[in-house]
Amino acid sequence: MRTPEDLLSAMTLTEKIGQLTMVTADYAVTGPTVATDVTGALRAGRVGSLFNLYGTGATRAAQKVALEETRLGIPLFFAHDVIHGFRAICPIPLGEASAFDPTLWKATGRWAATEAAEAGLDLVFAPMLDVARDPRWGRIAEGPGEDTRIGRAVAEAKVNGFQGRDLAAADAVAACAKHYVAYGACAAGRDYASVDISDRTLEEVYLPPFKAAVEAGVATVMAAFTDLAGVPLTAHEGLLDGVLRRRWRFDGVIMSDYGAIGELMAHGVAADLTEAAALALRAGVDIDMMAYAYEKGLPQALERGLVTVEQIDRAVMRVLELKRRLGLFDDPYRRRPAGRAELPPVDAAARRAAREVAGRCLVLLRNRDNILPLPDVPGSIALIGPLADAGPEMLGNWTAAGRGDEAISVLAGLRRILPDAPITHAPGGTIDGETIPADALADTVAAAEQADHVILCLGEAGWMSGEAACRARLDLPGAQEALARAVLDVGKPVIVLLFSGRPLAMEEIFDRAAAVVACWFPGVEAGTAIADLLTGAVNPAAKLPVTWPRHVGQVPIHHAQRPGGRPFDAKNKYTSKYLDMPNTPRFAFGHGLSYTTFGLSGIKTRPMPGGVVVLGAVSNDGRRPGKTTLFLFVRDPVARLSRPVLALARFETMHLGVGEARRFGFTLTREDLGFLDEASKPTFEAGQFDLFLGFSADPERLTQVSVTVG
Numbered sequence: 001m002r003t004p005e006d007l008l009s010a011m012t013l014t015e016k017i018g019q020l021t022m023v024t025a026d027y028a029v030t031g032p033t034v035a036t037d038v039t040g041a042l043r044a045g046r047v048g049s050l051f052n053l054y055g056t057g058a059t060r061a062a063q064k065v066a067l068e069e070t071r072l073g074i075p076l077f078f079a080h081d082v083i084h085g086f087r088a089i090c091p092i093p094l095g096e097a098s099a100f101d102p103t104l105w106k107a108t109g110r111w112a113a114t115e116a117a118e119a120g121l122d123l124v125f126a127p128m129l130d131v132a133r134d135p136r137w138g139r140i141a142e143g144p145g146e147d148t149r150i151g152r153a154v155a156e157a158k159v160n161g162f163q164g165r166d167l168a169a170a171d172a173v174a175a176c177a178k179h180y181v182a183y184g185a186c187a188a189g190r191d192y193a194s195v196d197i198s199d200r201t202l203e204e205v206y207l208p209p210f211k212a213a214v215e216a217g218v219a220t221v222m223a224a225f226t227d228l229a230g231v232p233l234t235a236h237e238g239l240l241d242g243v244l245r246r247r248w249r250f251d252g253v254i255m256s257d258y259g260a261i262g263e264l265m266a267h268g269v270a271a272d273l274t275e276a277a278a279l280a281l282r283a284g285v286d287i288d289m290m291a292y293a294y295e296k297g298l299p300q301a302l303e304r305g306l307v308t309v310e311q312i313d314r315a316v317m318r319v320l321e322l323k324r325r326l327g328l329f330d331d332p333y334r335r336r337p338a339g340r341a342e343l344p345p346v347d348a349a350a351r352r353a354a355r356e357v358a359g360r361c362l363v364l365l366r367n368r369d370n371i372l373p374l375p376d377v378p379g380s381i382a383l384i385g386p387l388a389d390a391g392p393e394m395l396g397n398w399t400a401a402g403r404g405d406e407a408i409s410v411l412a413g414l415r416r417i418l419p420d421a422p423i424t425h426a427p428g429g430t431i432d433g434e435t436i437p438a439d440a441l442a443d444t445v446a447a448a449e450q451a452d453h454v455i456l457c458l459g460e461a462g463w464m465s466g467e468a469a470c471r472a473r474l475d476l477p478g479a480q481e482a483l484a485r486a487v488l489d490v491g492k493p494v495i496v497l498l499f500s501g502r503p504l505a506m507e508e509i510f511d512r513a514a515a516v517v518a519c520w521f522p523g524v525e526a527g528t529a530i531a532d533l534l535t536g537a538v539n540p541a542a543k544l545p546v547t548w549p550r551h552v553g554q555v556p557i558h559h560a561q562r563p564g565g566r567p568f569d570a571k572n573k574y575t576s577k578y579l580d581m582p583n584t585p586r587f588a589f590g591h592g593l594s595y596t597t598f599g600l601s602g603i604k605t606r607p608m609p610g611g612v613v614v615l616g617a618v619s620n621d622g623r624r625p626g627k628t629t630l631f632l633f634v635r636d637p638v639a640r641l642s643r644p645v646l647a648l649a650r651f652e653t654m655h656l657g658v659g660e661a662r663r664f665g666f667t668l669t670r671e672d673l674g675f676l677d678e679a680s681k682p683t684f685e686a687g688q689f690d691l692f693l694g695f696s697a698d699p700e701r702l703t704q705v706s707v708t709v710g
């Protein structure tokens with residue numbers, strides 16, 4: 001077998017740069033430009049990897065060209081955005097984060113990897129690890145939510161799920177930690193806008209999930225589109241070479257995002273493609289995704305002495321090493337054997353799994369008078385709203401090879417699970433229509449008046465979140481608030497099912513509805529999973545991975561804020577507040593109800609050398625078995641730096657039978673209790689620490705114990 005070194009020594013400059021060039025095919029459009037004459041470029045050795053192409057036949061054909069019609073026959077790798085499933089689409093990542101279950105996250109990663117590899121993919125552009133605290137940003141939907149520790153747990157789970165133990169295995173795919181780094185802090189929640197955060201916030205909030213991915217062995221990292229304090233990540237030598245490669249010893253492949261090297265000119269840091277290519281290569285970017293900057297700019301950069309052959313060779317070697325680790329030199333058809341079906345099916349087993357995962361990600365926000373679950377034999381149902389029979393919308397954004405016509409809508413799910421319940425469906429207009437036709441509105445009111453149970457399906461379309469899908473407002477789109485008001489005015493208890501890629505501000509509905517379920521976009525088995533929750537077949541356990549604002553004016557709002565010098569005091573005018581809105585969110589990070597109730601007891605601490613052990617018990621005090629998540633937050637009330645009022649230190653999701661009590665014990669070390677000093681080095685200050693335990697970050701419901709740690 002030719003070694004990467006042998007290949008490198010035989011390669012021309014064009015062939016070397018070809019290995020550094022990733023080009024999109026045409027199975028999906030995920031960026032502003034598309035490629036032309038891909039096969040011609042392949043034959044000329046000007047492409048080293050393809051994305052947005054999948055299926056055994058298509059990838060096999062392209063691989064054949066690379067192997068048999070190029071001078072050196074170097075295999076391609078094939079990549080795609082497999083963000084929350086490949087064929088069987090699961091809840092969007094923000095929804096899956098609601099499960100607070102790393103075992104689940106790893107399992108769905110393994111499942112997606114198997115499906116993707118079965119369709120000829122070698123690499124997935126996932127996990128997306130951008131901590132996000134601004135729901136105006138559409139990509140909050142794609143990530144782990146607002147908390148760094150959750151981001152770290154998602155990173156480890158997904159990298160292990162996707163890559164498995166052996167990257168060369170036929171059902172393993174290379175993962176890609178993206179978008180490095182702090183993309184979620186873009187100004188005003190507007191995608192691609194500048195990022196300006198402190199070094200401390202960068203180190204404490206945004207970098208750790210990527211460090212966790214590197215520690216888990218992630219094969220690739222994708223640089224973010226954005227600049228950080230004026231330095232675009234695509235040209236950020238300090239963070240790419242300095243932190244990723246030198247500090248964290250990452251030896252995998254760094255790729256740009258879609259066209260981002262060329263966009264260094266728009267950033268205003270490169271006068272032309274040659275300068276852009278030189279900046280990116282020197283910073284540590286190995287693969288140019290869809291800018292053709294390396295192809296068009298690196299030869300001139302070499303001539304002008306802006307880069308060296310050694311820098312090009314180092315990048316080429318990392319790409320060849322990735323292909324070797326993927327087993328592509330041993331068997332380039334490993335993930336695309338002849339005779340295999342073009343795409344894996346969404347079979348009954350996949351649907352069962354997708355239904356179970358979706359059921360873990362539905363957050364019960366309100367349940368006044370325990371109106372849910374519905375009676376064992378429900379009466380007639382009015383199913384109202386533009387998302388009641390909207391199967392394709394249930395997949396959300398980044399739907400890979402999922403098909404909207406395969407998704408189970410709420411209407412279809414209820415009909416399947418409750419075949420004897422009379423269901424009247426009244427859409428009441430469209431998702432974003434500015435008006436509701438009078439007859440459509442009348443139909444909804446009539447349906448609500450005549451039914452025993454009123455279920456209102458509201459929210460966003462799948463395209464209203466994800467990339468380049470930011471919203472300046474967090475209201476319900478279109479005329480849905482008017483629809484909700486008309487249905488609520490009928491005066492019956494209303495159950496709201498909310499579909500969105502972000503928290504939505506809808507105070508009146510939250511005040512007036514009897515029950516509200518945040519469904520996010522639950523995936524291919526949305527309707528059956530929701531029916532399971534409504535009927536009580538599944539006891540909801542999910543919790544919010546993001547704080548839920550009352551209004552967009554409160555953003556950014558999250559649980560880990562620092563106190564400031566004048567924290568809110570209702571009795572003192574001169575404290576931190578709004579004149580027209582409470583400071584408190586509508587729902588806290590971690591909020592989520594169950595059909596049973598859980599209690600916390602016996603909390604005590606036990607000192608240990610350099611740390612403390614926190615003990616106690618969680619009990620199921622209700623009448624149904626169920627799951628809940630226990631959170632442990634920490635605060636250092638006095639340190640040489642002002643510390644967050646709540647920093648998540650531990651979380652554990654547990655299942656408890658009726659009457660069951662489960663003892664827990666969390667060990668906190670100096671590392672958990674410490675922080676980064678002015679030089680971003682871990683430090684610890686002995687003294688008092690306030691520990692908070694509870695089932696969400698709602699300060700009114702946390703139990704506090706204080707300890708002194710030496």
Ligand code: GLC
Nearest residue numbers: 030031081125178257258467
């Ligand atoms: C897009 C996204 C990135 C995705 C890539 C390839 O612009 O920013 O998340 O993986 O291009 O589709």
